[in-house]
Amino acid sequence: MSPIPEEARSILICRERNFLMIAHRARTDDQFNINDLCGSAGRLDGVLRAINSALFLSHGMRRDTSFHALLLGPPDPPKLLSVDGLTVRYLNPDERSTAALVKRAMSLQLSTVIGSNVRSTPGIIVMRIDLVSILDTLQGPVYLLDEGGDDIMDAMIEGPLPALDSPTYFLLSDDRDLTPEESGEIARKANRVISISPKVLHADHSITILHNFLDRSTGSKCPKG
């Protein structure tokens, strides 16, 4: 059974495509300078770019997608930052304005009870939860994105990759490798490890490419101009 309330679980798996990025150093309070994200925020800049890749289309949002970052930096880890593509507002593609939204969310008081959460601006929630509790909560296919995995094109030839009629979870790390403990916990839960490129890429680029493969397996082609 899920160790957290159903309401908190619904934040974790609310859309068809759900991303979880493990941000090993990202700060867990609002004491960072949005004009110095690389230096003061534990590489929160990478999380901001991943939010962009997960949620933006050219003229709108990916309403079928939610993005989550498990922030593990000081001073108050772990915290899950969730951005829901269906309900989010005030989100723009640039890093700095997204940083301002995250800073506001991180300023909110949060209990130490697992599953407790606070809503910030619409579609942005911060939750107290650790990786093991997240994994115990997920129901449905879980894929780890890692350069050592099976190539996504090979996987998709064998059949539709995720069960896209049900919520699916895609896990990936930031610029640091998963720790042995994290790898072990994820291996216990993940259905498959998938590689999306012959190169080693930044997390945001990996998300963009994964979306493209999912779009190709489910989306209708635009009318030709």
Place this chain on the structure above:
Amino acid sequence: MSPIPEEARSILICRERNFLMIAHRARTDDQFNINDLCGSAGRLDGVLRAINSALFLSHGMRRDTSFHALLLGPPDPPKLLSVDGLTVRYLNPDERSTAALVKRAMSLQLSTVIGSNVRSTPGIIVMRIDLVSILDTLQGPVYLLDEGGDDIMDAMIEGPLPALDSPTYFLLSDDRDLTPEESGEIARKANRVISISPKVLHADHSITILHNFLDRSTGSKCPKG
């Protein structure tokens, strides 16, 4: 014959993969605030994200790639901003630090003579050139990325997409459609119009996906972990 000196031409097609983004509103001087890129720089933020997508791998640069943005905003268009993956230095993935490099490049005096150019920090050059002169200068395959084009997977099944043993050019627009005049000029030169997604995407996401298809057609798969 090329209407510009060979030295200037070598800036335009210096790598195997060369991107040209037409940035219709991006400012052509340094009078913008790197803390307010969306408001003050004519959506230069989109150009900065495209630089990131074109040039960054997880642990290094794409040395086989150059990125160019044709800046057409006030007060002194047209100017070509070129960033060369092989020689660029001081480039980081975040938008703000890249904006600082671009601001420095845009502060340099530039003659009105077509083909004249100035070097800023290593690997970053600003050139006076217009779209027609660029197109007249290019030799080798030219592809326009547009949602109305042939799907890239169909195109690659028919054969290797670009002649990857020679410099290849990929053109794309920013968040605005090409003007009829631009479309006409590009149609005169482009070998093919290619779509990389069933969705309409931001330019930076399109570049990331295109790279992935090229990496798959040319790159060796990473050893499995």
